[in-house]
Amino acid sequence: METVHATAAVRTRVTIPLAFADGYETTAEAVTFKGLADGQEHLALVFSGRSLGHPAPGAAPLVRMHSECLTGDVFGSARCDCGPQLREAVERISERGGVLLYLRQEGRGIGLYNKLDAYALQDDGLDTYAANAALGLPEDGRDYTAAAQMLEALGVEAFELLTNNPDKARQLRELGADVTATVPTGVFATESNVRYLSAKVQHTGHTIALAALAA
Numbered sequence: 001m002e003t004v005h006a007t008a009a010v011r012t013r014v015t016i017p018l019a020f021a022d023g024y025e026t027t028a029e030a031v032t033f034k035g036l037a038d039g040q041e042h043l044a045l046v047f048s049g050r051s052l053g054h055p056a057p058g059a060a061p062l063v064r065m066h067s068e069c070l071t072g073d074v075f076g077s078a079r080c081d082c083g084p085q086l087r088e089a090v091e092r093i094s095e096r097g098g099v100l101l102y103l104r105q106e107g108r109g110i111g112l113y114n115k116l117d118a119y120a121l122q123d124d125g126l127d128t129y130a131a132n133a134a135l136g137l138p139e140d141g142r143d144y145t146a147a148a149q150m151l152e153a154l155g156v157e158a159f160e161l162l163t164n165n166p167d168k169a170r171q172l173r174e175l176g177a178d179v180t181a182t183v184p185t186g187v188f189a190t191e192s193n194v195r196y197l198s199a200k201v202q203h204t205g206h207t208i209a210l211a212a213l214a215a
């Protein structure tokens with residue numbers, strides 16, 4: 001990987017057995033860092049890959065950058081698709097081998113309180129991006145420098161990125177990461193999040209199948 005930013009280092013590695021309410025069980029190595037560009041406590045979960053070997057010979061590791069969503073990840077909010085996406089990512093990465101980066105970028109970087117303010121505006125008719133703009137905040141304020149630093153500190157070189165968001169791969173490549181392919185995440189449409197998902201397709205070119213949204 002060509003380095004175009006300061007390097008970070010691994011601080012602690014600790015094994016965490018994961019047991020989900022639906023019965024899925026796996027094990028991750030949780031990794032913390034020092035020297036991350038934005039000073040946030042981002043976490044990496046490293047999975048060795050168990051259906052294909054440790055890791056699969058010749059297969060690039062699978063990486064997901066998941067931005068924190070307290071309401072979706074923890075409380076099961078159906079206003080977005082974050083909870084099911086996170087659950088899907090854990091299983092896919094665990095089976096194949098790779099890294100889940102849990103990035104503390106709540107609300108696409110604007111924070112929890114601002115996100116909830118934006119939700120209130122969405123209830124008055126604005127879409128997810130216009131609501132941020134109405135608050136005088138960036139539509140998407142995320143910078144993935146810390147993520148690139150984490151992958152580098154972990155020694156991850158060429159990898160495939162699990163995402164529907166073209167900006168994530170673009171930014172990582174600009175940061176010098178070797179993203180060999182993007183792998184689409186599932187579409188977890190509900191009555192409550194369909195407007196949110198449609199806005200992503202229309203506004204930022206997310207590769208979410210609109211047919212799946214209409215279904």
Ligand SMILES: Nc1nc2c(ncn2[C@@H]2O[C@H](COP(=O)(O)OP(=O)(O)OP(=O)(O)O)[C@@H](O)[C@H]2O)c(=O)[nH]1
Nearest residue numbers: 066067068069080105106107108118128163164165
């Ligand atoms: N500002 C704002 N943030 C939201 C809203 N709904 C969800 N989020 C945040 O959006 C982020 C979702 O991030 P990701 O799971 O990385 O989704 P993504 O950028 O669409 O990319 P992929 O899932 O990789 O395709 C989380 O930080 C959520 O808190 C919203 O209506 N407004």
Ligand SMILES: [Zn+2]
Nearest residue numbers: 069072080082
């Ligand atoms: Zn969410």
